Amino acid sequence: xxSAASRPTAGPFDRGHTDDLMSFLTASPTPYHAVATxxxxxxxxxxxxxxxxxxxxxxxxxxxxxxGGAIIAWYVPEGATPHTPYRIVGAHTDSPNLRVKPQPxxxxxxxxxxxxxxxxxxxxxxWLDRDLxxxxxLTLRDGSQHLVNIDRPLLRVPQLAVHLDRGVNDGxxxxxxxxxxxxxGLGDVHEGDLIAFVAEEAGVDAEDVTGWDLMVSAIExxxxxxxxxELLAGPRMDNLISVHAAVAALSAVAGRExxxxxxxxxxxxxxxxxxxxxxxxxxxxxxxxxxxxxxARGGSYEDRARALAASICLSSDVGHAVHPNYAERHDPTHHxxxxxxxxxxxxxxxxxxxxxxxxxxxxxxxxxxxxxxxSFVSNNDMPCGTTIGPITAARHGITTFDIGxxxxxxxxxxxxxxxxxxxxxxxxxxxxxxx
Numbered sequence: 001x002x003s004a005a006s007r008p009t010a011g012p013f014d015r016g017h018t019d020d021l022m023s024f025l026t027a028s029p030t031p032y033h034a035v036a037t038x039x040x041x042x043x044x045x046x047x048x049x050x051x052x053x054x055x056x057x058x059x060x061x062x063x064x065x066x067x068g069g070a071i072i073a074w075y076v077p078e079g080a081t082p083h084t085p086y087r088i089v090g091a092h093t094d095s096p097n098l099r100v101k102p103q104p105x106x107x108x109x110x111x112x113x114x115x116x117x118x119x120x121x122x123x124x125x126x127w128l129d130r131d132l133x134x135x136x137x138l139t140l141r142d143g144s145q146h147l148v149n150i151d152r153p154l155l156r157v158p159q160l161a162v163h164l165d166r167g168v169n170d171g172x173x174x175x176x177x178x179x180x181x182x183x184x185g186l187g188d189v190h191e192g193d194l195i196a197f198v199a200e201e202a203g204v205d206a207e208d209v210t211g212w213d214l215m216v217s218a219i220e221x222x223x224x225x226x227x228x229x230e231l232l233a234g235p236r237m238d239n240l241i242s243v244h245a246a247v248a249a250l251s252a253v254a255g256r257e258x259x260x261x262x263x264x265x266x267x268x269x270x271x272x273x274x275x276x277x278x279x280x281x282x283x284x285x286x287x288x289x290x291x292x293x294x295x296a297r298g299g300s301y302e303d304r305a306r307a308l309a310a311s312i313c314l315s316s317d318v319g320h321a322v323h324p325n326y327a328e329r330h331d332p333t334h335h336x337x338x339x340x341x342x343x344x345x346x347x348x349x350x351x352x353x354x355x356x357x358x359x360x361x362x363x364x365x366x367x368x369x370x371x372x373x374x375s376f377v378s379n380n381d382m383p384c385g386t387t388i389g390p391i392t393a394a395r396h397g398i399t400t401f402d403i404g405x406x407x408x409x410x411x412x413x414x415x416x417x418x419x420x421x422x423x424x425x426x427x428x429x430x431x432x433x434x435x
Contacts, residue, residue, distance in 0.1 A: 010370035011427025022222040029135035029217035031069025031093035045251035058297040069269030070279035082299025085310035087261040091242035092271030096120030100214040120272030126412040139211035148202040155182035242316035249429035263433040281388035315389030321406035336406035338418030341372035353389035358401025369431035
């Protein structure tokens with residue numbers, strides 16, 4: 001455990017949770033790895049995997065399913081009825097990055113490069129001059145999938161020297177196609193080289209690899225920062241901080257038979273590019289799980305409607321801490337600070353789903369957990385981001401509100417937050433799931 005003192009709360013987690021988050025971030029270079037790590041932790045907490053193609057039963061206890069880079073888990077307490085409502089923590093597993101194209105082998109002037117496509121909205125300059133790894137999944141001829149994680153320095157996107165671009169410090173414009181293709185060696189380019197190399201790393205025959213979903217990953221380990229180690233720097237904190245906290249919170253309440261709600265974790269993929277995927281929040285995955293859970297307990301369509309009408313979803317994603325060098329970009333009366341506790345995100349144009357009802361639920365959870373909390377709203381002159389919150393509310397008709405923790409360098413290859421905020425968030429999620 002770190003030497004910095006934890007802020008006392010009424011919840012089960014302290015700075016040791018943040019230490020564990022660092023391990024989770026390192027083990028999760030892609031959504032597929034994040035889901036596999038989450039599933040392993042849930043199984044240790046007594047959850048069992050169910051398959052979408054199999055018949056479901058109505059037995060009590062913890063269950064989860066995995067589809068690609070998404071995972072949904074839920075715990076049915078002993079006293080649950082077919083119309084027992086849900087308390088859902090929603091999050092997403094993906095982060096902006098560079099992803100390998102279908103024909104990845106390219107190069108010029110004696111350099112071997114990897115052809116990549118920009119995923120989501122990354123801060124492109126944060127990927128420059130950084131040692132990078134490669135991770136993802138390989139799909140074989142027989143349909144089996146194999147995770148691979150090359151977590152050593154392998155690639156680099158080199159910046160042009162200042163001597164060849166004297167005006168770079170007065171304004172740099174990166175062309176996504178020309179300037180963001182990483183190098184990974186010297187020599188002639190041969191088709192199939194990259195996939196053959198990755199297959200060897202994964203321990204499979206390259207001739208059996210017929211599909212791949214590979215992405216560049218920042219490999220520098222998470223680290224505490226600051227005089228008193230009060231800050232945390234690391235990759236993919238947007239939004240694996242929320243996934244990690246939700247897994248911990250769901251595991252903490254599993255086994256409780258006095259719950260009046262069915263606690264649910266819904267961690268989706270593809271949030272960073274609009275959530276329009278079979279594993280995204282715009283897809284039918286969550287709705288299908290909730291509906292099948294009702295029917296497996298002997299419920300009817302009427303029970304399903306009653307359950308969803310009384311359900312509540314907490315959408316957890318990172319938010320913006322006030323930036324000391326750009327304070328004018330923030331709303332003048334809302335300045336979220338690191339280690340000030342989770343932030344309640346509000347936007348009246350429904351970029352966030354929070355209303356007064358959600359605010360009251362969140363306030364009650366934080367009060368129960370002994371966790372401080374803050375409010376976030378965007379400067380009126382700055383466009384507001386969005387989350388899975390409004391999508392979940394609109395698609396399922398579930399009361400939803402948006403929260404997160406305050407961070408700097410959002411969408412960078414390496415982000416920054418307060419070291420207390422991850423466990424403060426987890427404690428608030430426990431209180432929310434308890435009802």
